[in-house]
Amino acid sequence: MHFKLLYLSLFGFIRLKSYCNADCWIWDSFVLSSSFRCLLFVMYLYFQMNILASYLEDAHHSFVPLFGQCSAFTDMRSENYDDFSCAYFNSDVCNGTAENCPTPETCENSGNSSQGCYAVWKYVGEQAQVMFKGCWTNEMDCDFDRCIAEEPSVDSAVRSVEVYFCCCNKPMCNREFQVGSKSFSETFSKIDRTNTTILTVDDSLRNVIFSLISVLLAAVLILIGFYFVRRYRLRFLLKSLESHSTALPKRLPLSLSNLPQRQIRLKDKISRGHYGCVYKATMGAQQIVVAVKVFSANNSDSWVQEQEIYAVPGLKSHPNILRFLGAEAHGTGPNYDYWLITEYHQRGSLHDHIKVHSISFQQLLSIGVSILRGLSFLHEEVVSTDKYKPTIVHRDFKSRNVLLKDDFTACVADFGLALKCEHGRTPNDTHGQVGTRRYMAPEVLEGATEFSAFAFRQIDVYAAALVLWELMSRCSLHGEEPDEYKLPFEVEVGLRPTLQVIQDTVATKKRRPIIKDSWRVDSHSKVVCATIEEMWDGEPEARISVGCAAERLNALWHVGADLDSDPKDELAPLMIAEQQHCDA
Incomplete structure (x- = not known):
């Protein structure tokens, strides 16, 4: 599970960072709809990684639960078995020594039959008591990764005792067993309890706890990643403006082609707004009177937006739309001023x-x-x-x-x-x-x-x-x-x-x-x-x-x-x- 959490967190952050680099809504919009899409994406990413991590956990085990000296030995280290092995236990012969209770048991290949593992147990009170574990010739329907019993059978020797049987088709898959969705702990017959370590395993509760922890930690890591990547991008943008100021376009292609080389001199300030100021100005050797709307660097988006609107066919020639003449950028580094040049109307605003x-x-x-x-x-x-x-x-x-x-x-x-x-x-x-x-x-x-x-x-x-x-x-x-x-x-x-x-x-x-x-x-x-x-x-x-x-x-x-x-x-x-x- 620790491997799963690490894999999910790192891989999820890398995927989100790459996903959000191309002018993504996660960085540029904080409205409800964008936040909801972000949440859906994080949830989708988590469940996909959780599925992948579950498969990886089967092949890369991380701990060894030991159910007493004669219990099934659970080896969850990352290794590949050359031979098919199963957890072994026999309550009739196991007396607490390794010679009588080999763990694990290497299964012999019996021709065309597929290999599998099995477990048989009964209950003493609320406690599961293992009777048998070992290799199983999988001639019946045992196409399960885990050892799960659906319903009990009655022991022929003691009719009042219900016995549970399960089989599975993965190496060491019988090291744990369960009825339905509930996993039980084990006790064993003929074992010295003073030398036995019994571990109670509740898969459902464990999975819920680890899932909640992994979701919480993954969310925290992702949010921290958002914060630092956003700060990094902002710093990078400011440095780019400062170090590559000569690369900024001085004139945009929206300017009219018949205009002479512009030599604009700002004269009187006409008005002031939240975006900047509007000046009366003269342009060129003929001293053509124009209006220049000067945007501050913080309002460059509005400068770009106005040019995009004026680029729409027909706007620059309609008599009831202010005539657009051109756009320029002035200054150095982050201290750029952005100019929008239009016709001048001496009566001013309505x-x-x-x-x-x-x-x-x-x-x-x-x-x-x-x-x-x-x-x-x-x-x-x-x-x-x-x-x-x-x-x-x-x-x-x-x-x-x-x-x-x-x-x-x-x-x-x-x-x-x-x-x-x-x-x-x-x-x-x-x-x-x-x-x-x-x-x-x-x-x-x-x-x-x-x-x-x-x-x-x-x-x-x-x-x-x-x-x-x-x-x-x-x-x-x-x-x-x-x-x-x-x-x-x-x-x-x-x-x-x-x-x-x-x-x-x-x-x-x-x-x-x-x-x-x-x-x-x-x-x-x-x-x-x-x-x-x-x-x-x-x-x-x-x-x-x-x-x-x-x-x-x-x-x-x-x-x-x-x-x-x-x-x-x-x-x-x-x-x-x-x-x-x-x-x-």
Whole structure:
């Protein structure tokens, strides 16, 4: 058993280490599903090694139990028998000397009969008393590795005494015997008990104890191995960055081919986030104004993630997606800064603009339609013969991640948390609760997110509804100035709510930002309010898609928003058509 434990522990650790070297989920993910898979793998590995170790134990014995001087001698050392041998005992002739009780007995080969061992015993009280042990001509069905008796026979000499018989086909397999699954100790006739050592062996209990110990020790060794290998990999990664900094790519192939050699100078800091900073910069001899998003070394994953999203066909040319120009790495060793270069829009983010300026209803429609079109393009899956565009979900949609152009159209930006859902499936290491708290959908706050493309799209729809609400809250209707800008749920929970407060407000109490009655007076703005309410419905399946919402606002935009007139006759058939489109 000690051999088994050592073999299991060392071999299991080596197998797990090699299994986890190739960007394995064990190192990179600690969510419940990955931990469960890890546990299943450890259990599978243990049982496989346990089976193998059981076979090895039969050939490599490790101890010698001695049942008295005349008992069956159990040799469990690692040796190969040239002749077939069995444990020997005869209660009629054994008087306690080695001459009368040879152990073990070498069996003679008797022609075509296969060789085996046998044991016969009876019980005195609760104690097993061996009567005979020795070689057995295996002409009956004795295809067992262990000596096991299923039921007793009656001794012909003493009819009231039940006698047990078992046979087996392995050398020395009769050194221990049992009835069913219970193993018994031995006592012997005609033996001086003062010179006898009796060992009680309970196989079932012993196996349970050793199994529990081996599982516990193996688990401890594996966990220790995880810890040290993980630390080793982290140190190795840092040393690699430090010693091989020149090997890091200075430019990635995602850069546009028609760009000149970039000579970028950072100018003014525009904004700052958890990932790093955004700068206004100039590029090249022509001093082209660009925006440079500088990621710190700790956020290099977001830098890579944004480039992977921009590599999706069509994203770099869509008018409502922030135009990507290139990526660079600057610095030495572990002090690298990672740059993402995009177009510059002087109006800045939608949040920054409407915080200071109010907007007209026509501008609201222009901004709203372009936002929803950009988001709809991300959500769309395009399958064609030459190019495939997967569904992309933003997962951190908010007014700060929307940039405003000079013509009052908008483009979606910041894809650090975006996710590609190829063929409707999400990656295995996806985390559900990401993004900005006050923009999280109820199902995200409750931790009840389905990991599907549809579920993640509906989360974006909810966040887009809050952005439209922000636009409505800063829109001048009928010439009246709007109230001061406030974030969604700022009135309800304040500026810095905890996750628990947001969860209680949005998911438990099912509250939403207030839509004022004055916003519903006009037939056009009433449609926008109704669209917002359908987008932030508490049930994900009940929310309309961003494509449907875009069509509704686009219909209003083309009809024209003359708030001094009452275009009900003009608007009614249009809204009926759009409602039919959404329902379809």
